[in-house]
Amino acid sequence: MTHVVGLISDTHGLVRASVFDALAGVELILHAGDVGDGVLEELEAIAPVRAVFGNTDPVDPRLEESLELTIGGLSIHVSHGHELGAPTPQKLLAAYAADVIVYGHTHRQLVTRADGRLVVNPGAAGQRRFNLRPSVGRLTIADGAAAVELVDLT
Known part of the structure; x- marks a missing residue:
């Protein structure tokens, strides 16, 4: 069985219309923090959403400190990354044992493979910052x- 999961981060209260096409057909959306008001409700129109706290999020019972999931036999860890200061693939791989590590915080797209493991920052989906x-x-x-696959929203 094939599983397709949407990865999103750093929306900061903005869900672009292009997100609906980019994540069409996913079975689950994992949000890596800095969510903002109204975002979870909008994303739930696409698929069920699990989300973690970012460093700018207020207390919200729907946001978790981190997520540990198993999908298709692979372990997945989701956290914002700010808990490690300036997150890097090396720091994330050392801190978390999961097969797939998803984070945000830096707003920079990144896909790294190391020892059969995958580290992904889907980039920031919210307001454009830092060029x-x-x-x-x-x-x-x-x-x-x-x-x-990283999907450009512009």
Whole structure:
């Protein structure tokens, strides 16, 4: 069975119309923090959403400190990344044992493979900052392997 999961982060209260096309057909959306008001409700129109706190999020019972999930036989860790200061793939791989690690915070798209593990920052989907293009990710898990596609929202 193939699983397709939407990855989004750093929306800061903005859900662009292009997110609906970029994440169409996913079975679950994982939000890596800095969510903002109204975002979870909008994303739930696409698929069920699980989300973690970012460093700018107020207390919200729907946001978790981190997520540990198993999908298609692979372990997935989701956190914002700010808990490690300035998150890097090396710091994340050392801190979390999951097969797939999803984070945000830096607003920079990143996909790194190391020792059969995958580290993904889908980029910031909210307001454009730091001359970075807004984006989301589509994580595909099939036959015990994970692949990710970053989708530009501009």
